[in-house]
Amino acid sequence: MGLLEKAGKMQTDEPKAAKKKAEKKVAEPKAARKPRKERRAKKERTPRPKRERKARVPRTMxxxxxxxxxxxxxxxxxxxxxxxxxxxxxxxxxxxxxxxxxxxxxxxxxxxxxxxxxxxxxxxxxxxxxxxxxxxxxxxxxxxxHWSHQVLRNLTTMFVMASIIGIAIGAGGNVSGEMNWTTIGIGVAIGLIPVSNYIFTKIRLANGQDQNMWDTMYGxxxxxxxxxxxxxxxxxxxxxxxxxxxxxxxxxxxxxxxxxxxxxxxxxx
Structure with missing residues (x-):
């Protein structure tokens, strides 16, 4: 009886193995790559005409x-x-x-x-x-x-006053008696404006031009x-x-x- 049972089992296993082999998936064919888009031909740029440089007008009266x-x-x-x-x-x-x-x-x-x-x-x-x-x-x-030319020209006296007041306040010190170097520095910086104007005017006069710093800036x-x-x-x-x-x-x-x-x-x- 044992041999007959084994023979029966072998017969029943063979169709299962065949089914498993048949169930194996067939590899799908790879999709073909899409062809690359052709690059657009570059447009030829027309060279721009060179700008003619305007003749520089001398700043004279x-x-x-x-x-x-x-x-x-x-x-x-x-x-x-x-x-x-x-x-x-x-x-x-x-x-x-x-x-x-x-x-x-x-x-x-x-x-x-x-x-x-x-x-x-x-x-x-x-x-x-x-x-x-x-x-x-x-x-x-x-x-x-421009009208700002006359504004700057007429502020020379104001710059001198602001410089003197700033230096005097800074040198007078604060509550603790120490000098306020920030205020002194601001006063000195403002004072450099009329000093520069004075030096510039003297240089221009030496060159035969009766102009100060602001006149030269605005021509x-x-x-x-x-x-x-x-x-x-x-x-x-x-x-x-x-x-x-x-x-x-x-x-x-x-x-x-x-x-x-x-x-x-x-x-x-």
Whole structure:
């Protein structure tokens, strides 16, 4: 009986093995690689035409203008200093001696200063001193320089004051008695601006150019102007223009005459 059972089992195992062999998965064929896209042909760039360099215009005073005379330059500087800082210095001196409320005076003096150094140059390209002496600033193109030129030019006195005050406050020390080197450094840095302007002006004068540091930066010259006969400015403009008539009577307008040059040369000898 044992042999017959073994023979029966062998017969039943053979079809199972055949089934397992038949169940083996057939390897799927690999998918063919997609062909690479052809690169687009590069477009030929047309060479750009070279820009022609413009001829550099020398920064010299344009023709057709006459440099303002020494009297006109001195009068303009004096009048602008008085108009810009006169009320401020007066208020400061009175404030130091009198114990009172000077708020209105501070506001009025600062407003007058801003009008002469910023508002008038912005609106008319001139200051009170320039109206009085009938002078104008022009650049190498024959146009008015940007109004910020006159603002920087008229702030020299303010830079000197700020430098002195900063150094004095820093040297006075703080509560512990030590000097405040930060405040001193700021005061010295501000003071370098007018010092640089002074040195630059002397160098330019030695080279025959009557310009300071700000004039050179903007390429500007103070020249003789003419009375504006137009009535577009209104009553205030007519009053400012009338200052030029008074300045001409005092000899504060126009260029240096040959007689003035002769007197200057005799004085130099």
């Amino acid at each position: 344009p023709e057709g203008y006459e440099s303002a005379g020494k009297a006109a330059k001195f009068a303009r500087r004096l009048v602008d200093t008085i108009v810009t800082y006169g009320a401020l210095f007066g208020t400061l001196g009175t404030f130091a001696m009198v114990d009172s409320d000077f708020t209105i005076f501070w506001i009025a003096s600062l407003a007058l200063m801003l009008v002469n150094i910023a508002v008038l140059p912005w609106k008319t390209n001139r200051s009170v001193g320039m109206f009085l002496t009938r002078t104008r600033f022009i650049n190498w193109k024959g146009n008015h320089p 500007a010259w103070l020249v003789v102007g003419a009375k504006d006969e137009s009535e577009s400015g209104g009553r205030w403009m007519s009053r400012l223009e009338s200052l030029g008539d008074w300045g001409e009577k005092r000899g504060w307008a126009g260029a240096d005459t040959e007689e003035d040059d002769a007197v200057d040369s005799e004085g130099d000898d």
